[in-house]
Amino acid sequence: MGKQTKQKGSHFGGEWTIQKLYIIEEYAKTYLIALKNQKVRKIYIDGFAGSGKTELKHESKSGEQCAAIIDGSALLSLKYDFDEYYFLELDEDRIKLLEENVENSYPQKIDKIHFISGDCNEELTKVLARTTIYDRCLMFLDPYALELKWETLEKISKCNRVDLWYLFPLSVVRLMAKNKDISDTNKEKISSILGNQNWLDELFVESPQMSFFDEPQYERVEYEKVLEYIKARFSTIFPFVSPDSKLLKNKSKNAPMFMLCFMMTNKSAKAQSLASKLVKGIIKSAEKIG
Numbered sequence: 001m002g003k004q005t006k007q008k009g010s011h012f013g014g015e016w017t018i019q020k021l022y023i024i025e026e027y028a029k030t031y032l033i034a035l036k037n038q039k040v041r042k043i044y045i046d047g048f049a050g051s052g053k054t055e056l057k058h059e060s061k062s063g064e065q066c067a068a069i070i071d072g073s074a075l076l077s078l079k080y081d082f083d084e085y086y087f088l089e090l091d092e093d094r095i096k097l098l099e100e101n102v103e104n105s106y107p108q109k110i111d112k113i114h115f116i117s118g119d120c121n122e123e124l125t126k127v128l129a130r131t132t133i134y135d136r137c138l139m140f141l142d143p144y145a146l147e148l149k150w151e152t153l154e155k156i157s158k159c160n161r162v163d164l165w166y167l168f169p170l171s172v173v174r175l176m177a178k179n180k181d182i183s184d185t186n187k188e189k190i191s192s193i194l195g196n197q198n199w200l201d202e203l204f205v206e207s208p209q210m211s212f213f214d215e216p217q218y219e220r221v222e223y224e225k226v227l228e229y230i231k232a233r234f235s236t237i238f239p240f241v242s243p244d245s246k247l248l249k250n251k252s253k254n255a256p257m258f259m260l261c262f263m264m265t266n267k268s269a270k271a272q273s274l275a276s277k278l279v280k281g282i283i284k285s286a287e288k289i290g
C-alpha cells in the first residue's frame with residue numbers, strides 16, 4: 001500500500017476497509033472459478049460504488065498520520081472477468097470520477113460497464129429487471145449508514161440469481177438506547193433498515209428494577225443477540241444467510257462499525273453448502289489481515 005496524494009472525491013475508509021475489500025475480492029475470484037463451466041452470464045453489481053478509490057488514514061509506528069489511496073470495490077471487481085458490471089452511485093461527482101478511473105485503468109472493459117447515477121433503492125430494481133434466468137449476479141452493498149431500505153433487500157431476495165454481500169451498519173445498534181428510551185425518529189430509522197418494529201419487543205426485556213414511579217424499566221439484550229437478530233431478519237426473506245459474518249471494528253476505539261453479511265437467493269442445498277464453506281474460509285483468512 002503506497003503513499004499517494006489525495007484524489008478529490010475519494011471516500012475515507014477505516015482499518016476495517018482492507019478486510020472488507022479482501023473478503024469481497026476473494027469471493028469474486030472464487031465465484032467466477034465456480035461458474036467457469038456454466039453457460040451463464042456473470043454480472044457484478046455494486047450498489048454503492050463510490051469513486052473507485054478509497055483513502056485510508058492510518059498512524060505510522062512513529063505516530064505520524066499517513067494516508068494511502070487504494071482501489072475500492074468497483075475497480076477491484078474489474079480485475080476479474082465478469083461479462084457485465086453495474087456501478088450505481090448517488091453522488092454525481094463520484095460516478096464521474098469512477099468513470100475516469102475506469103478509463104485510466106481498465107479502458108478495455110468500458111463497454112461492459114453500466115455507470116448509473118441515482119439512488120440504489122430505486123435503481124437496483126431496474127437493474128435486476130434487466131437480468132434473465134441465464135444470468136448470475138454477485139452484488140455488493142456498501143452503504144455508509146442507513147441508506148439501504150428493507151424494501152430494497154426484499155426485492156433483491158425475490159430475484160433468484162443473486163449472491164449478496166451486505167455491509168450492515170452497526171450504527172443502528174447505537175440508536176437502540178439500552179433503556180429503550182428511543183426517539184420516534186430513531187425508531188423509524190431502525191425500522192426502515194430492519195423492515196418492521198418487532199425489534200422493539202424482541203430486543204428488550206423488562207428489568208427486575210422498577211422506576212421511582214413503578215413504571216417498568218427495560219434493558220437491551222446482549223450485543224451478540226442483537227447481531228443474531230439482524231441475521232435472523234435477513235433469513236425471513238433470503239433462502240440462505242451465512243451464519244458466519246465478519247464484524248468490522250474501529251480498532252483504536254475497539255468499536256464494532258459494520259457486520260459484513262453474506263446471503264443468497266439460490267434455493268439449491270448444494271449451492272448453499274458450497275457458498276457456506278467458501279464464506280467461512282474467506283472470513284477466517286480475513287482475520288489474519290488488516
Ligand SMILES: C[S@@+](CC[C@H](N)C(=O)[O-])C[C@H]1O[C@@H](n2cnc3c(N)ncnc32)[C@H](O)[C@@H]1O
Nearest residue numbers: 048049050072073089090091119120142144147
Ligand atoms: C462506503 S462508500 C462506498 C465505497 C465503495 N464500495 C468502495 O469500496 O470504494 C458509500 C458510497 O455510497 C454512496 N451512496 C450513498 N447513498 C447512496 C444511495 N442511496 N444510492 C447509491 N449510492 C449511495 C456514497 O456517495 C458513497 O460514495
